[in-house]
Amino acid sequence: MADLLITGGLVVTCEKDVLSGQIIPDGAVAVRGTKILEVGGTAELVAKYNKLPRSIDASGCIVMPGFIITHTHMPYVLGHNMPVDFSQLQSFWDMLQKMGWEWLEDITTGEGIYAASRYAAVKMLKSGTTTVCEMVEGPNALPGALSHSTRAIEEVGLRAQVGFEVTERIPGVSILEKMDPARAEKGFLENLELLERYPAKGEGRIQGRLGVHTAYTNSPETLKAARKFADQQGCGIQIHVAEIPRAFLVEKYGKSAPQVLEETGLLGTDVLAVHCIDVDDEDLDILERNGVKVAHTPMTNSLGGNGVARVPEMLERGINVSLGHDCFFTLDTSEYIRYAYLLHKAHNANPMLLPPFQALDLVLGNAARALGLEERIGSLSPGKRADILIIRPDSPTPIAPASAISYFTMTFLGREVETVLVDGQVVVEKGRMRTVDEEEVLQNCQEEAKKLWRKNGIDV
Ligand SMILES: [Zn+2]
Known part of the structure; x- marks a missing residue:
């Protein structure tokens, strides 16, 4: 019945x-x-x-x-509309180090994660996103960052795979100068504690998925440890791949990010590789032969001037591509669907690329497969x-x-x-949240945003 x-x-x-x-x-x-x-x-x-x-x-x-968005950073909401000195952001590298790390992630607190995640989850649900894959970043919010995140997600009622970024990066120190494997250990521990509460194959709305920041913010040893961790826990991995110019990785390792990741054994069918912009044919071969799933994030890639991912070719090769958005702009799914739908036509001067059904599949069947949830949602x-x-x-x-x-x-x-x-x-x-008080969620988010902005010297 x-x-x-x-x-x-x-x-x-x-x-x-x-x-x-x-x-x-x-x-x-x-x-x-x-x-x-x-x-x-x-x-x-x-x-x-x-x-x-x-x-x-x-x-x-x-x-x-419901729509499925395969890459989010809900605490980034606190940086929306932040009046920073944009003249300092002259490259993606500047944006990552200043906007991403210094002005946001490194000063994010547990309370900030909770407030921003509730707000983001509300906005996403109200515009039709019922599932996300969330990577929490905030090295100074450890330990416990994920408990703030999951408390918010649970209250609002979203479905999510959640992980914390494993990274050797030391806040305030250039990754070119020094990295610290002990920092990665803290990240693994945070993911482990989450997986004990929310197993990767659990029946609940929240499941654990190991977060790994990138190939360039971790040593090969840590990347190998990530694969071992994922195998032991039976969880997938989410990792940013090739969002920066390949020259950076090639200079450091003499290899591209997909090459480094394949050689360390990290890649597999359970890996969700986010961005995948600056990839050559050989890199695409690597992604394809390892059955890696790609999360395409066209709007943030455009913001950073990072170029356009080779999505039509990936789809042609049978690589599973889904849609993510980093929570950097609006949380309205329709904007991301439309942007992905239009971008590749413009970029390749070909109106036949990504027809409507294919654009919509990026947030439905493809996204469900990306998370290993094709039997459950999509x-x-x-x-x-x-x-x-x-x-x-x-x-x-x-x-x-x-x-x-x-x-x-x-x-x-x-x-x-x-x-x-x-x-x-x-x-x-009828357009209203049934699980939380939207006004209170908004007020709480604004208060936490003010606290964060003040740390950046913004008088608010
Ligand atoms: Zn990201």
Whole structure:
């Protein structure tokens, strides 16, 4: 017996993928507990599951699986709109060292992580993101950074894989001068404690996934230790790869990041490689033969002037590409889908690249596979978790089976997401959070942002 029935919507199943998925006019989804029980026509499911305690009328709406964003740093929200001296940011290297490390991560506190993560989780859920892969960064918030992060995520009700970045970087010291393997040890310990609470293959909404910062902020020994750790824990790895010019790695090791990572044995099908911008053909071969999953983050890559990842070629090769966003800009999924959809057409002067269904797959099936959760999320199918969006399109034209997919790249905005379920629980209802007090979350985030900004000498 079902305990919730969503009726009367245009049901976009995305099973097995967006292109082959069924689109059912006047469709319905039956939910039992945390899972989807059945997907079909409204008349059929109403007849079968009558007298239910709960039902949602989705007339005029699209009913579809929740979006999955495979790379986030929720505490970065505290740096949104921060009035810093932008003249100091003349290269990506400056941005990483100053904006990323000095002005944000190195002065992030546990309270800041909690406040920013709650805010980010709320914003993402309200615009349709039901699952994220979160890498927490903040070397001076150890130990305990992840307990602040997971407390926030749990309160809001998002699904997440979470890890802390393992890095040998010493706050305030150039990585070219000195690194400290003992710092990496602290990071491993933080991940280990998380995995004890949230096992990698656990049934709950939160799972552990080892975070590793990069190949250039860790020694080969630490990278080898990361693979051993992941094997012992049965968890995946998330790591930034080739977001800086390859020359940096080549100068340091005489090799590219994918080469270093392959030689240390870190790569595997459980690795989520974030960015992958400055890669040559040989690097792509390495990613492909190791079954590495790529998280594409086009908006932050553009901000840093880092170039454009070779996503159409990766997809052509069968490399699994999903979408991440670093939490650097808005937390509205629609912006990232649209940017990815447009960027590769412009960059390659080819309007045929990344058609709407493929852009949408980056946040659905591809993203579920990237996290090893393809049996659990990414489509509306019996037995999968009931992570469901009810979207009321604000469209000047009819949204019908023939137009439903291009709607997501053409006019969809996150605010059109009306109701959101995670694990069968209504977490957003008619555009309002059901799990937390949004005003209090906002106030708390602003207070923590002020504290952080003041550390940067900003009078606020
Ligand atoms: Zn990142």
